Amino acid sequence: MKKIFFICLLSFVSCKPIHEKTHPVGNIETPLGSLYFWLHEETPKHRASFIKLAKDNYWDDLSFNRVIEDFVIQGGCPDTPEGFDESHYLIDPEFPPNLKHIYGAVGMGRDNNPEKKSAGCQFYIVHNQEIARLNQNYTIFGQVFKGFDVLDKIATLPTDSLDAPLERVPIKVRVLVLNEKELIALGAAGFVN
Template sequence: MKKTPLTLLPCLLLMAFLSVNAWADQVQVLMKTSMGEIEVSLNKEKAPKTVENFVQYARDGFYNGTIFHRVIKDFMIQGGGFTESMDKKQTRDPVENEANNGLKNRRGTIAMARTSAPHSATAQFFINHKDNGFLDYPGQDGWGYAVFGEVTKGMEIVDTIAKQPIGVTGGMRNVPKSPIIIEKVTVLE
């Protein structure tokens, strides 16, 4: 067995510390849906306000019983704002747009949905089904859409959701014909 020289020991300890420290800025979330489970890792370092906002909604049980109300294959799946009966849920004040954080709207990342107003994101989010660079900062409006994490398990569930038949419901387009329910969002401690 090869022995590690003592001069390398401080370097190895530093690498171990940095590796553990990198995970300290991640928040793990489990999203149970009617089609399966999706695990998401949220990046507190790059999007602290957005992660805090999402985590608070999750801890309050806000997302439980909401649906993926906008599904566009080869683009994204959006949820977190409407009930199965298409009633829009009351939200807190909007969160500051953190799209200028270096994270990109790539396949499997989660980002905040918003209106045309840059700082209008509240509770709704979307998971990118493919790379969507046109949504990155600065985007078409000088702001872009704030990515705040990525799917770590369950991307096959996202793919399945993205393939569901869609139609028009309550005047909204791209609504799945059969509701896809977000049963519960849990912050894993």
């Protein structure tokens, strides 16, 4: 009897389902709502940097500090030369030809360095149907799939002469690890592979 029980137990344990495939998803919470975006596998250095800083809660005291309707909303560090210098490191460019500056694209900011290296901390989200002049000049590492209404609200906020919102838009940045069912529930069906 013990032998039969052991064989049944062994077959039950060995037939355990294999772990579901999961995907990292960027999440930015603001007082105006949340943005969710796919993190592209084609830009592994930028993706890894974003995930690390999000896990370290790096952005929790920062905000969207530059807002230009029909262009971008930008945050992560101050939009000044000093702000760029405060980036802890720079990231070599990654320019896959299929990633374009379209509405909802998430990219990394940079100064005018000739190597086109990105700041480790400064990111932006495109608020335009397409900004072709930025393609192959700034690295895109994600694509918004939920929260376009939030993007529109932030991009249309009143700003001062330096494009800073008159009312601060604080951010909390996280990386969620979601399975395919959770992604589909969020509306990311087209991104699941």
